[in-house]
Amino acid sequence: MKRINLAPVSFLALFFGGLFFSKMSVIFVLNEVITRFIRDAVLVLALVLPIIAGMGINFAIVVGAMCAQAGILFIIIAQINGIAGFVSAAFLGIGFSAAVGYLVGRCLNRVKGKEMIATIVIGMLANGVYQLVFLVGYGTVIPAHNREILLSTGKGVRSMVDLADYRNILDRIWVVELGDVTIPVFMVLLVLAFCSVVAYFVNTRIGQQIKAVGQDTDTAEVLGIDVNRIRITVMILSLAIACLGQMIYLQNIGMFSVYTAHGNSDIISAAAILAGGATIKEARVRHVILGVFLFHSLFIVSPQAGQHIFGNAALGEYFRSFVAYATITVALILNLGTRTVPPMQTKVKDQ
Amino acid sequence: MTSVLRLERISKSFGPYRVLKSVDLVVDAGEIHGLVGENGSGKTTLLNIIMGHPAIQESGGYSGDILLDGRRVEMKSPQDAIQAGLGMVHQEFALLPGLTAAQNIKLGRENLHPFARRLLGESLAYVDRARDRAEAGAILRRLGIELDTSIKCGNLAVNLKQYVELAREIGRSGLRVLILDEPTAALDREDAHRLMPLIQKLACQGIGIIFVSHRLEEVLEICHRITVLRDGEVVADLDQGDGDLNLDAVARAMIGRSVVEMKRKGNSPVGTVFMKFQDFAVDMPGEMIRNFSLEISQGEILGVAGLSGHGKLALGYGLMGAYPTRGRVLVDDRELDNTCSSKVLAKDICFLPDERRCSGLLLDRSLVENIVFTAAQHKHKFLRLHLGPLSMINWKSSREYARRSVEWFGIRCRDVYQQVGQLSGGNQQKVCLARAVALEPRVLVVAEPTRGVDIGAREAIFEALLRINQERGTTIICVSSDLADLKQICDRIVVMYEGEVFAELSSHSQDVEFSLALGGKRLADNAAS
Numbered sequence: 001m002k003r004i005n006l007a008p009v010s011f012l013a014l015f016f017g018g019l020f021f022s023k024m025s026v027i028f029v030l031n032e033v034i035t036r037f038i039r040d041a042v043l044v045l046a047l048v049l050p051i052i053a054g055m056g057i058n059f060a061i062v063v064g065a066m067c068a069q070a071g072i073l074f075i076i077i078a079q080i081n082g083i084a085g086f087v088s089a090a091f092l093g094i095g096f097s098a099a100v101g102y103l104v105g106r107c108l109n110r111v112k113g114k115e116m117i118a119t120i121v122i123g124m125l126a127n128g129v130y131q132l133v134f135l136v137g138y139g140t141v142i143p144a145h146n147r148e149i150l151l152s153t154g155k156g157v158r159s160m161v162d163l164a165d166y167r168n169i170l171d172r173i174w175v176v177e178l179g180d181v182t183i184p185v186f187m188v189l190l191v192l193a194f195c196s197v198v199a200y201f202v203n204t205r206i207g208q209q210i211k212a213v214g215q216d217t218d219t220a221e222v223l224g225i226d227v228n229r230i231r232i233t234v235m236i237l238s239l240a241i242a243c244l245g246q247m248i249y250l251q252n253i254g255m256f257s258v259y260t261a262h263g264n265s266d267i268i269s270a271a272a273i274l275a276g277g278a279t280i281k282e283a284r285v286r287h288v289i290l291g292v293f294l295f296h297s298l299f300i301v302s303p304q305a306g307q308h309i310f311g312n313a314a315l316g317e318y319f320r321s322f323v324a325y326a327t328i329t330v331a332l333i334l335n336l337g338t339r340t341v342p343p344m345q346t347k348v349k350d351q
Numbered sequence: 352m353t354s355v356l357r358l359e360r361i362s363k364s365f366g367p368y369r370v371l372k373s374v375d376l377v378v379d380a381g382e383i384h385g386l387v388g389e390n391g392s393g394k395t396t397l398l399n400i401i402m403g404h405p406a407i408q409e410s411g412g413y414s415g416d417i418l419l420d421g422r423r424v425e426m427k428s429p430q431d432a433i434q435a436g437l438g439m440v441h442q443e444f445a446l447l448p449g450l451t452a453a454q455n456i457k458l459g460r461e462n463l464h465p466f467a468r469r470l471l472g473e474s475l476a477y478v479d480r481a482r483d484r485a486e487a488g489a490i491l492r493r494l495g496i497e498l499d500t501s502i503k504c505g506n507l508a509v510n511l512k513q514y515v516e517l518a519r520e521i522g523r524s525g526l527r528v529l530i531l532d533e534p535t536a537a538l539d540r541e542d543a544h545r546l547m548p549l550i551q552k553l554a555c556q557g558i559g560i561i562f563v564s565h566r567l568e569e570v571l572e573i574c575h576r577i578t579v580l581r582d583g584e585v586v587a588d589l590d591q592g593d594g595d596l597n598l599d600a601v602a603r604a605m606i607g608r609s610v611v612e613m614k615r616k617g618n619s620p621v622g623t624v625f626m627k628f629q630d631f632a633v634d635m636p637g638e639m640i641r642n643f644s645l646e647i648s649q650g651e652i653l654g655v656a657g658l659s660g661h662g663k664l665a666l667g668y669g670l671m672g673a674y675p676t677r678g679r680v681l682v683d684d685r686e687l688d689n690t691c692s693s694k695v696l697a698k699d700i701c702f703l704p705d706e707r708r709c710s711g712l713l714l715d716r717s718l719v720e721n722i723v724f725t726a727a728q729h730k731h732k733f734l735r736l737h738l739g740p741l742s743m744i745n746w747k748s749s750r751e752y753a754r755r756s757v758e759w760f761g762i763r764c765r766d767v768y769q770q771v772g773q774l775s776g777g778n779q780q781k782v783c784l785a786r787a788v789a790l791e792p793r794v795l796v797v798a799e800p801t802r803g804v805d806i807g808a809r810e811a812i813f814e815a816l817l818r819i820n821q822e823r824g825t826t827i828i829c830v831s832s833d834l835a836d837l838k839q840i841c842d843r844i845v846v847m848y849e850g851e852v853f854a855e856l857s858s859h860s861q862d863v864e865f866s867l868a869l870g871g872k873r874l875a876d877n878a879a880s
Contacts, residue, residue, distance in 0.1 A: 205476070207478075215450065219445045224429045
């Protein structure tokens with residue numbers, strides 16, 4: 001008997017409720033959801049491998065996001081424009097992610113079983129380092145090549161940086177209008193390509209080893225798998241995917257608030273994948289796709305719905321964070337409850 | 352014959368405790384080499400050293416040499432050992448419950464799609480699941496098992512897990528030495544018997560086999576040579592050719608004295624019927640009880656026998672409410688509420704499950720704490736200042752009780768403050784039993800009490816069971832797949848067949864009657880046909 005996954009079903013119900021109360025048009029919601037799908041899905045995808053490897057939700061994807069931002073900032077400082085700049089920023093960001101991912105992986109190998117809380121704290125620490133580099137370092141240690149983004153005090157990067165050069169640089173490619181619905185075909189394909197790569201990866205020998213490590217580190221070790229190495233690999237991959245995800249996110253937004261853009265990427269992504277039916281022990285690529293659609297459609301309608309029900313516009317933002325945190329909390333409680341599978345017996349065949 | 356594995360002067364200490372003292376062991380190609388010893392004699396540590404278990408490196412490594420095909424090798428990690436052609440079937444299974452049987456069997460050597468393999472290399476090529484399933488199925492078929500290999504291992508019954516574990520090891524090419532650590536512990540007699548020719552066939556292919564088992568008859572049956580460990584030292588190296596290889600000689604070498612089989616001093620003081628099972632049914636998958644109706648008298652020792660899958664294990668689990676049940680259990684003519692295990696415990700009914708891992712020992716706590724835990728929680732014993740939930744443990748009486756238990760059950764430990772997690776498996780089993788006895792239950796249901804324990808411990812466990820039965824009048828229901836066990840201590844034995852009580856025999860019944868009953872036949876049927 002297949003267990004019905006409660007999370008996606010309840011999210012669908014909530015969405016229809018929200019849609020009804022918000023009085024928004026379906027077309028508008030659909031356009032918004034597509035935009036958010038291409039903007040956020042890759043970030044969410046970064047969570048899949050750590051969950052399979054038994055490390056829970058990797059809240060350290062904010063670190064990957066910061067790596068992307070650091071990459072972009074350095075490229076802006078070096079004043080490389082257009083697609084070349086974007087691509088080199090991506091490479092730089094991946095380089096940072098690999099280095100940081102290695103360090104995070106090393107840390108997490110020392111706190112097996114408590115990865116989630118560790119990644120939250122690591123994210124906070126990394127935030128401090130990131131701020132130090134660009135708030136203090138730029139103009140002092142890092143030469144202030146680009147004076148446009150320099151604060152008037154002569155050191156530190158301004159808190160808002162315009163990304164006009166890179167805005168929608170990928171989104172613009174191959175856009176199809178279907179009636180009132182706009183579909184950026186290239187971006188949708190790109191996101192799906194990322195999804196397929198991860199899905200493929202899970203079905204390789206390395207993927208099998210990751211699964212084995214996720215099941216039981218002790219047993220995997222005894223079976224001859226280098227558990228620590230696998231976990232570090234997973235961390236590096238996760239941060240690199242998060243980094244690319246944040247690149248896509250930023251070029252879609254087109255504005256870059258240097259010190260806060262990465263802020264909620266972990267929480268929103270975690271909520272999305274959990275809404276899609278993943279648990280902290282099991283995640284599949286389809287949970288990402290489903291989750292992004294479900295969570296963001298609710299995310300779009302909930303402020304309006306809140307406003308119409310309670311007649312207060314200020315409730316809008318409140319509702320969003322309420323939805324995100326409520327998702328995570330409920331999903332964690334639902335998932336952490338022990339679920340024992342009774343042993344099944346197949347008779348031994350008589351010879 | 353040439354030796355494939357040679358251990359020279361292997362020593363190992365855990366902190367100040369020397370658990371292995373200069374052990375030598377030689378395994379020839381094609382040889383089945385028995386390794387026996389009491390619980391805690393160092394067998395597991397020795398095997399862990401050979402397999403490069405991480406716990407060995409973390410606790411400071413070992414000294415001595417391991418030679419494989421004459422070359423000195425160092426086992427720093429399980430990868431080293433596996434690469435070198437060593438394989439091990441683990442007593443407590445090294446299976447990943449969330450992966451399917453096929454994935455477990457083919458782990459690390461999955462079939463790959465050839466095109467992707469050429470393009471992306473071995474680790475990044477796509478795994479060919481269909482072929483994995485087929486090959487895993489074929490390996491299992493060689494073991495005489497027909498199994499849908501797409502079932503997740505967590506859902507398999509214990510005996511099938513054992514076969515999957517074995518299949519994983521023998522499916523490897525380049526296997527030189529196979530270590531079997533208690534491969535028959537999870538199997539009933541019939542299955543265990545089926546395994547022996549398979550092991551012999553493997554040996555014929557030139558694989559060296561180290562066979563570890565507490566069932567000495569098996570060891571004697573198939574091993575060419577037997578090395579006996581006692582307190583971390585090799586005390587005997589017996590050869591099948593010597594002629595003087597018999598059960599008694601091995602047992603004497605193991606424990607340093609002859610084993611006196613526990614004999615019952617007459618029947619138990621059987622009182623009146625106080626417990627009745629009426630149409631009791633337990634919906635435990637694979638071990639379903641359809642109809643169990645039986646009356647149990649105060650102070651008797653009841654044996655429950657049956658092949659695996661016929662429901663004998665479900666009795667205890669059902670009584671404690673671990674699975675849905677139907678029908679009624681009456682205790683003193685009042686219906687037993689088995690919706691929650693604490694309510695059953697409050698009625699002085701205690702169950703000791705067959706899987707040690709489920710028995711809930713607090714592994715990082717001391718023997719004392721473990722032994723008195725349940726009694727203090729549920730029976731308010733070993734307490735001072737009786738303040739309800741705020742009562743304090745009376746350490747003095749607890750310690751004394753624990754020391755007495757250690758003596759009674761022959762638990763091998765440094766002292767009663769040692770962590771239970773540091774004890775060997777068989778000794779943990781004894782701690783479980785000591786904890787149950789501390790409750791002074793009226794009814795004690797034990798499942799497979801002697802699985803995985805050595806012969807000395809087996810007698811100690813029986814002695815303890817008989818003693819609480821004699822002295823305290825405890826009613827004991829003993830579920831076991833080992834008929835010899837049951838015949839040794841039980842007043843009467845019921846045989847389960849297809850979820851129902853099929854026959855009720857006494858401990859004096861003939862073996863043939865038992866084996867017929869286990870297969871669902873009666874003596875009369877057989878005579879008629």
